[in-house]
Amino acid sequence: MNATKQKIRPMEWIMNAVFFICGFIAIVFVLFISIYLIISGLPAIREIGLVDFLFGTEWASTAAEPKFGILPFILTSIYGTCGAILLGVPVGFMTAVFLAKVAPPKLAAVVRPAVDLLAGIPSVVYGLIGMMVLVPAVRKAFDLPDGASLFCAIIVLAIMILPSIISVSETALKAVPPEYEEASLALGATHIETVFRVSVPAASSGIAAAVVLGIGRAIGEAMAIIMVAGNVANMPSLFSSVRFLTTAVASEMAYASGLQRQALYSIALVLFIFIMIINIALNTLLKRKKG
Amino acid sequence: GCGGDTTTDTADDSTTDTADTTETTELSGTVNTNGSTSMEDVMGTLIEAFKEVQPGVTVNYTGSGSGAGITGAQEGTCDIGLASRDLKEDETGVSQITVAKDGIAIIVNPENPVSDLSIEQIAALATGATANWSEVGGNDAEVVFMGREAGSGTRDGFESITGTEEACVYQNEYTSTGEVVAGVASNPNAIGYASLSAVEGDDTVKILTVGGVAPSEETVLDGTYEIQRNFNFIINDSTALSDAAQAFVDWATSTEASDLIAGAGAVPVAE
Amino acid sequence: MTMQPLSGRRRAYDRVLRFLLYFCATLTCALLIFIIGYIFVRGLPHVTWEFLSTEPSYINDTIGILPNITNTIYIVVVTLIIILPLGVGAAVYLTEYAKNQKLVASIEFATETLTGIPSIIFGLVGMLFFCELLGLQASLLAGSLTLVIATIPTIIRTTQESLKTVPQSYREASLGLGSGKWHMIRTVVLPSSIDGIVTGCILAIGRIVGESAALLFTAGMGMSMNDFFGSVSNFMHSSGSSLTVALYVYARERAEFDVAFAIAAILMLLTLIINLAASLVGRKLKKK
Amino acid sequence: MSSIIEVKDLNLWYGAHHALHSVNIDIPEHEITALIGPSGCGKSTFLKTLDRMNDLVQGVKIKGTVAYRGQDIYAPGVDVTWLRKQIGMVFQKPNPFPMSIYDNVAYGPRTHGIRSRAKLDEIVENSLRSAAIWDEVKDRLKKSALGLSGGQQQRLCIARALAVEPEILLMDESTSALDPISTSKIEDLAVELKSKYTVIMVTHNMQQAARVSDNTAFFLLGDLVEYGKTEVLFSTPTDKRTEDYITGRFG
Amino acid sequence: MSSIIEVKDLNLWYGAHHALHSVNIDIPEHEITALIGPSGCGKSTFLKTLDRMNDLVQGVKIKGTVAYRGQDIYAPGVDVTWLRKQIGMVFQKPNPFPMSIYDNVAYGPRTHGIRSRAKLDEIVENSLRSAAIWDEVKDRLKKSALGLSGGQQQRLCIARALAVEPEILLMDESTSALDPISTSKIEDLAVELKSKYTVIMVTHNMQQAARVSDNTAFFLLGDLVEYGKTEVLFSTPTDKRTEDYITGRFG
Numbered sequence A: 001m002n003a004t005k006q007k008i009r010p011m012e013w014i015m016n017a018v019f020f021i022c023g024f025i026a027i028v029f030v031l032f033i034s035i036y037l038i039i040s041g042l043p044a045i046r047e048i049g050l051v052d053f054l055f056g057t058e059w060a061s062t063a064a065e066p067k068f069g070i071l072p073f074i075l076t077s078i079y080g081t082c083g084a085i086l087l088g089v090p091v092g093f094m095t096a097v098f099l100a101k102v103a104p105p106k107l108a109a110v111v112r113p114a115v116d117l118l119a120g121i122p123s124v125v126y127g128l129i130g131m132m133v134l135v136p137a138v139r140k141a142f143d144l145p146d147g148a149s150l151f152c153a154i155i156v157l158a159i160m161i162l163p164s165i166i167s168v169s170e171t172a173l174k175a176v177p178p179e180y181e182e183a184s185l186a187l188g189a190t191h192i193e194t195v196f197r198v199s200v201p202a203a204s205s206g207i208a209a210a211v212v213l214g215i216g217r218a219i220g221e222a223m224a225i226i227m228v229a230g231n232v233a234n235m236p237s238l239f240s241s242v243r244f245l246t247t248a249v250a251s252e253m254a255y256a257s258g259l260q261r262q263a264l265y266s267i268a269l270v271l272f273i274f275i276m277i278i279n280i281a282l283n284t285l286l287k288r289k290k291g
Numbered sequence B: 001g002c003g004g005d006t007t008t009d010t011a012d013d014s015t016t017d018t019a020d021t022t023e024t025t026e027l028s029g030t031v032n033t034n035g036s037t038s039m040e041d042v043m044g045t046l047i048e049a050f051k052e053v054q055p056g057v058t059v060n061y062t063g064s065g066s067g068a069g070i071t072g073a074q075e076g077t078c079d080i081g082l083a084s085r086d087l088k089e090d091e092t093g094v095s096q097i098t099v100a101k102d103g104i105a106i107i108v109n110p111e112n113p114v115s116d117l118s119i120e121q122i123a124a125l126a127t128g129a130t131a132n133w134s135e136v137g138g139n140d141a142e143v144v145f146m147g148r149e150a151g152s153g154t155r156d157g158f159e160s161i162t163g164t165e166e167a168c169v170y171q172n173e174y175t176s177t178g179e180v181v182a183g184v185a186s187n188p189n190a191i192g193y194a195s196l197s198a199v200e201g202d203d204t205v206k207i208l209t210v211g212g213v214a215p216s217e218e219t220v221l222d223g224t225y226e227i228q229r230n231f232n233f234i235i236n237d238s239t240a241l242s243d244a245a246q247a248f249v250d251w252a253t254s255t256e257a258s259d260l261i262a263g264a265g266a267v268p269v270a271e
Numbered sequence C: 001m002t003m004q005p006l007s008g009r010r011r012a013y014d015r016v017l018r019f020l021l022y023f024c025a026t027l028t029c030a031l032l033i034f035i036i037g038y039i040f041v042r043g044l045p046h047v048t049w050e051f052l053s054t055e056p057s058y059i060n061d062t063i064g065i066l067p068n069i070t071n072t073i074y075i076v077v078v079t080l081i082i083i084l085p086l087g088v089g090a091a092v093y094l095t096e097y098a099k100n101q102k103l104v105a106s107i108e109f110a111t112e113t114l115t116g117i118p119s120i121i122f123g124l125v126g127m128l129f130f131c132e133l134l135g136l137q138a139s140l141l142a143g144s145l146t147l148v149i150a151t152i153p154t155i156i157r158t159t160q161e162s163l164k165t166v167p168q169s170y171r172e173a174s175l176g177l178g179s180g181k182w183h184m185i186r187t188v189v190l191p192s193s194i195d196g197i198v199t200g201c202i203l204a205i206g207r208i209v210g211e212s213a214a215l216l217f218t219a220g221m222g223m224s225m226n227d228f229f230g231s232v233s234n235f236m237h238s239s240g241s242s243l244t245v246a247l248y249v250y251a252r253e254r255a256e257f258d259v260a261f262a263i264a265a266i267l268m269l270l271t272l273i274i275n276l277a278a279s280l281v282g283r284k285l286k287k288k
Numbered sequence D, E: 001m002s003s004i005i006e007v008k009d010l011n012l013w014y015g016a017h018h019a020l021h022s023v024n025i026d027i028p029e030h031e032i033t034a035l036i037g038p039s040g041c042g043k044s045t046f047l048k049t050l051d052r053m054n055d056l057v058q059g060v061k062i063k064g065t066v067a068y069r070g071q072d073i074y075a076p077g078v079d080v081t082w083l084r085k086q087i088g089m090v091f092q093k094p095n096p097f098p099m100s101i102y103d104n105v106a107y108g109p110r111t112h113g114i115r116s117r118a119k120l121d122e123i124v125e126n127s128l129r130s131a132a133i134w135d136e137v138k139d140r141l142k143k144s145a146l147g148l149s150g151g152q153q154q155r156l157c158i159a160r161a162l163a164v165e166p167e168i169l170l171m172d173e174s175t176s177a178l179d180p181i182s183t184s185k186i187e188d189l190a191v192e193l194k195s196k197y198t199v200i201m202v203t204h205n206m207q208q209a210a211r212v213s214d215n216t217a218f219f220l221l222g223d224l225v226e227y228g229k230t231e232v233l234f235s236t237p238t239d240k241r242t243e244d245y246i247t248g249r250f251g
């Protein structure tokens, strides 16, 4: 019996080091992206001027006298996201309530994997259907010169955020302790009353998180909407061809050079800041749920 | 679209030809080319035929527009940049090697009764000065002008020849030749421009005559069809090409490749 | 004591909400069925053995997607080989070793942020860093490395989630018996969380297969066959499009819609398989 | 005293598992009836049949009759929401809703259509007073109920149940998650409440049953083994199994 | 009898929260010492200081000495894994590993380097016998431990702790999640074990402390209020607070 003689365990020591290195590298990746974006995004803003950059209404990056105003992109991204949320959230939320609380288990067991499938479909596939089905349909239905528009982008985005809204809200609804529902039922409330008056409020922060997540998805999507939005740097209106922040980067990235290219990095930085804000909101919501 | 039988024959010929001349070196490696989407058919054909010449070399083609080809060559993200326009003065550090000439076809939907326009009329349609097809002898319908993104060589060629730089009103800015063709094909009121090599023999769109001249190999070569430009390889001045890349450039700009280029719809320039 | 039936107002509330619930759920399902149905109907007829097993030819005017399939496999394999050890290791470090709670919280926040970053941004950074600065050109390797950065947070997070579901009492019991930390992790923690790790891995594959924006500018759009394992230089410099990028290119740039739908159908099948595998693995290992 | 609930030949199955075997029991009004027995014997199951909370469980089959004031509650056409308004329930773990204290208590009345603010105020105050927690919470009615201690939460749950003016209060081990001091408060409360309500409580704690209840029912493996006045059952049990159980050396 | 553990002036802080205030206690060998006190008084915290399980908690600060057989376990260089092998712990909720019964018991010995199959078989059997569960599980050693009932799981955990041959067994409310019959089995077991081991048990249940233990320590808000022979402490407590607590009318 000897307490002071500490056994040497090389494996313990090695694994500690290995895990530390893994953690360290992962962190470096994370920091790398953020720092890289900030560093490469700043010069153009400095040269163009923050106000001109953010609030300029004209984007003509290749003109003889180039203009780098990204207000059209910012507004398009905001309108597009809001539109997608307005359409997607009610449907997604109600579907989640249905799956979590109302559907017979067997039906839910069929629908849930289907929703997962919807979430797993690559965004270009959504873009393809949007471009082949939605765009011509919109052109005919509204008698437009061309169907590719903000409207199509909103619909495609709404469908794309549906699965994440459904699955995050459903998880939140399922996490509501059954005791709450029992208590409500025991007081003589009906099932539907219980769901909407007790379960939904109890899951509200989770549902809010789903909405915020949906916002993040929508604002960051590029490939699906580049296929349906027309991509002209117009100020947004529902049936005009528009560019989002993401598609602005995507459309010029391949050939941009000089200040134009730096301006794209600045757009990416603006996008990054949007995402950060959304993430902080998401984090506080999730924290509140835990606390 | 390319003519099946004859091209295959030519490819076979060239294989036998080069087998004699370049027997000495069996090269290997990967050559990445990136740029003009107008050059897609030409490049696709050349790459495929080159496999027979140098089986060990893989040539990859990425179609992202001429601007991207020039930037790619400058930044070193590809070995050979592809541009359907000539380099501008401020594009330094790279040089160009012309492989072919190509017409820029003005295309409309097959339903459109218009079949000939003058350059001035085209410019007016592009800038929105002419907003209705009836003004140029078509149906009473709004003009939908479709074109390419700012980095496109085709756009550069079209706008500079028609004198509409920065004045065009695009309903849609597509990032490739194929998209413009598909866009015009699907909209009865559309007009657009695209590489002749891409639309020759394509019956989903109608190719207009310009000032009465139909674009063809002859009219492009003799200059009577005015809307035309060069297909160029863009090479970085400071980094030497790999042996494989050099071999590809040499072969593609030699007369051996002429028939292939012509088969792909462009006009070979090698003598 | 007589029984009073539900008041009219309560009954109406019940009915209206119930209707909305069924309506929205039906809408979601209808959408899904339409998407799947449309893709399969338009795509599957063009999926032939020839289509799957050849490369495109300009001379013969044929299109095949074998190069895209092999490119996709390359990207999945290379990305996974890097992110698996790194991601799982980092997750283990964060949940089991890291002492400084503040540091852990900020790293968790950072990984969370990274999962929310749009892939177009990864594409941009990947192009600048891997293709230009490191001189990898537009290549499958650069694409894979870009995806490493894009997916590592997902792996870290799913692994962390499953490590956190291992009851603390298992750890206490193991340490209480005099185990060292690594011994505890190896014998108790990892075995109990393996299902979550495997599921996370499958989901990462799904994400890689579905990725397009980050690859478009880092891996190129080439359609010809690569011999990337032929030599080191080929491994480093092969470029080309994955299935999703090929779908984009055929649909947008070449107007080859049948090809695009055929690829879409294949991608749908892949997604289906990946989802099934994830849930099967999850269920099977859970049972054990 | 008259019986408020009469159970005849009640059998219950969870799928294939026969959880209650022909239970017959009459529960007298305005008294406290305790249900005791080892874990898994069916106490909770039985309690839940009284307000049909078992309806929520998948695959439950029930035979026999449960009459509440002479009316078979399993007869077709019985409105469960009405039944559950008559028969309140307090659960093992305090389960206040994640809302304010006021909203918790007002939840039931609101559900049943009371909208008037003044009326609600009155009901909330009275219920909280009846549950002996008014003084502790009257200054923080708008605060979240989750900030209360376990014992307070449980009394709040009782107040919430009382607010819909039930006739019967079912309590399923409602003190087992609480510390001794809170437990005693709730026991006192139960005794007070029996003047207005009928209380049926499940307990693991035999001493609690002995202290608080008027009648005790002893369940074992789904059988109602013995049922009678609490003093009698604890002092002179007639069934050997009851004796074994209550003389076990456990507290 | 001699003391196996001597605690001097032990103070513990969780961050800013001072959870143990200058605790002094000597724990005699081969006896059962019970720790009682209301919830949150620091019983578990104290117990965990004895095998340094508190090391795992973030932000813990400990002052004072804990001597195990005269050796300060908080001295630098002490090998915690060795210490934890000497001092086994059984937790409140049964926590068998999700492995077979055999592997659960063999886990400790394997950890400490025993590989021989015969040796392991012997240890497993002996430990399971000592924990009075051998007969119940001998035919299903290869089955998952999670299939056992709660009481069996807890005895399995005791067997697992015994398999590394500790000198002291710490039990933190190890019966509180169990039914009365399982509880009695574990109490009997604790009494049996004290011939070979020293047992320190935390309990909420004063009757259990009275029934089983030789010595009792009463904690209140982080203070060790009173410590002595169980009979003495329960019959003639010297501190008013102890008396108040043990004469409360709760079981």
Ligand SMILES: Nc1ncnc2c1ncn2[C@@H]1O[C@H](COP(=O)(O)OP(=O)(O)OP(=O)(O)O)[C@@H](O)[C@H]1O
Residues within 6 Å of the ligand: D014, D017, D019, D037, D038, D039, D040, D041, D042, D043, D044, D045, D046, D057, D204
């Ligand atoms: N939802 C259910 N599905 C299947 N079986 C169940 C269900 N609820 C309870 N049982 C089973 O029915 C029997 C009686 O359970 P019940 O909960 O009524 O016991 P109890 O006496 O309340 O026990 P405890 O004192 O542990 O609360 C048990 O064997 C239990 O496993």
Ligand SMILES: Nc1ncnc2c1ncn2[C@@H]1O[C@H](COP(=O)(O)OP(=O)(O)OP(=O)(O)O)[C@@H](O)[C@H]1O
Residues within 6 Å of the ligand: E014, E017, E019, E037, E038, E039, E040, E041, E042, E043, E044, E045, E046, E057, E204
């Ligand atoms: N990890 C921790 N971090 C911060 N405070 C803690 C921690 N663990 C316990 N405490 C606090 O220390 C005090 C003592 O806790 P401890 O768990 O020792 O009480 P206990 O006597 O075992 O109570 P119980 O009977 O409920 O188990 C409590 O106020 C508790 O809130």
Ligand SMILES: [Mg+2]
Residues within 6 Å of the ligand: D043, D044, D045, D172
């Ligand atoms: Mg129960």
Ligand SMILES: [Mg+2]
Residues within 6 Å of the ligand: E043, E044, E045, E172
């Ligand atoms: Mg404790």
Ligand SMILES: O=P([O-])([O-])[O-]
Residues within 6 Å of the ligand: B035, B036, B037, B038, B039, B064, B065, B066, B067, B083, B084, B148, B151, B152, B153, B154, B155, B176, B177
């Ligand atoms: O794709 P382009 O040839 O028009 O640059």
